[in-house]
Amino acid sequence: MQDSPPSGPLVVGIDVGGTKTRLRAVTGVDVVADHVRATSGWRPHEPAAAADRLAALVREVLPPGVLPSAVAVGAHACETPPQCARLRVALRERLGVPVRVVGDAELLVPAAGLDKGVGLVAGTGSVAVGTLPDGTVVQVGGWGAVLGDEGGGAGLVREAARAVWAAHDRGEEPDALALGLLDSFGVPEVPALGAALESATDVSAEWGRHAPVVFTAAAEGSALAAAVIGDAARALAALVAGLAARGVPVDDVVVAGGTVLGRPALYDAFSAALADALPGARPRPLTAPPVEGAVALARSLL
Incomplete structure (x- = not known):
């Protein structure tokens, strides 16, 4: 300084x-x-x-x-x-x-340090941005935790809650993901998760802070949590694919955001999903x- x-x-x-x-x-x-x-x-x-x-x-x-x-x-x-x-x-x-x-x-x-490429953020929310050859900026995703932000922290929690509710409706006993969400939200049973989520005044921030539960549950063997992470990874790859479909060059994909960079399970799954969707795209963690x-x-x- x-x-x-x-x-x-x-x-x-x-x-x-x-x-x-x-x-x-x-x-x-x-x-x-x-x-x-x-x-x-x-x-x-x-x-x-x-x-x-x-x-x-x-x-x-x-x-x-x-x-x-x-x-x-x-x-x-x-x-x-x-x-x-x-x-x-x-x-x-x-x-x-x-x-x-x-x-x-x-x-x-x-x-x-690049002149062109895609920027992909997966922190509390998620969005992908790129530029057409004529300089027009194109954005895909970033629609907020209620409707979108798949692969971001808040979106992960929303989808985890949906997975837990579906398992409850099938008559399954609460697994590590369900128990983790109940503990994190401070509610006694799965049906009470709905009111807990709906009570948030700042949906993105308040939902997003519970995202670590999903990764902890996956590490403990929760198939539901693993499926939520896999779906999130494919959703992030789909954002990049959406830019490619609109003509944006996607050779380099610069990845940022604490949710994706801080969680190897999500980043590795995203890299694999991106390779499947766009074999020529190279993910580059932002340092x-x-x-x-x-x-x-x-x-x-x-």
């Missing part, structure tokens, strides 16, 4: 994720600031309020009197180009510098922080 103001152009990259926000400011090869905080109150569909938050973050984190030369933001839940464009305009008005705003999954490919992709996009604005 630099203690004195930078002498060259300073670029700022911001990764606004579902759970945390990271800002990195760089001049040349020197990191001027690297700041992480929890994401709260983030509403990209309200561009003025979202831009106010981002501008305040930039001014708070940078050294006194230091202004950026360019800013790029990867914004969670910024789901369409017009939505991202409205936020870009609002943020540029507040900062007075070139700004680029993309969905947070679009940070993965540049963060990996750099996604904010590096935002920094790279900010540099491209200079």
Whole structure:
């Protein structure tokens, strides 16, 4: 970190994720600031309020009197180009510098040091993003825990609950998956899981925190949990296949997100499913922080 103001152009990259926000400011090869905080109150569909938050973050984190030369933001839940464009305009008005705003999954490919490829995120939610040869961005998935996000933590919990309910309806005794969910949600019996899930005020976050139960149950021999993980892996591969079907080059698939990268059972199953669906696609676990992709996009604005 630099203690004195930078002498060259300073670029700022911001990764606004579902759970945390990271800002990195760089001049040349020197990191001027690297700041992480929890994401709260983030509403990209309200561009003025979202831009106010981002501008305040930039001014708070940078050294006194230091202004950026360019800013790029990867914004969670910024789901369409017009939505991202409205936020870009609002943020540029507040900062007075070139700004680029993309969905947070679009940070993965540049963060990996690539010019093209697919970004696949499976954290609390899931989404895949790629670019057509003409530069058009295409997104598949990312529809939230209630309707989609298969392969993300919240989606895994939803499907695990469905599997446990189906087993209950067949008259089967609770297995390791059912017992794990009952303990995690603090309810006494399988039918009570429905009310527990429906009581969530933040569905993605509150469901997603129970995802470790699925992997623990699979390790303990639960066939239901193993099937849920296998289905999730195939669903993630299907996101990439959906991009390929729309003409997106999928040679390199940059994979990020704590659920898929933190759980070898899911990542290995995804890799196998991807090889079956698209033999030419290469999965690449992201080793750099996604904010590096935002920094790279900010540099491209200079």
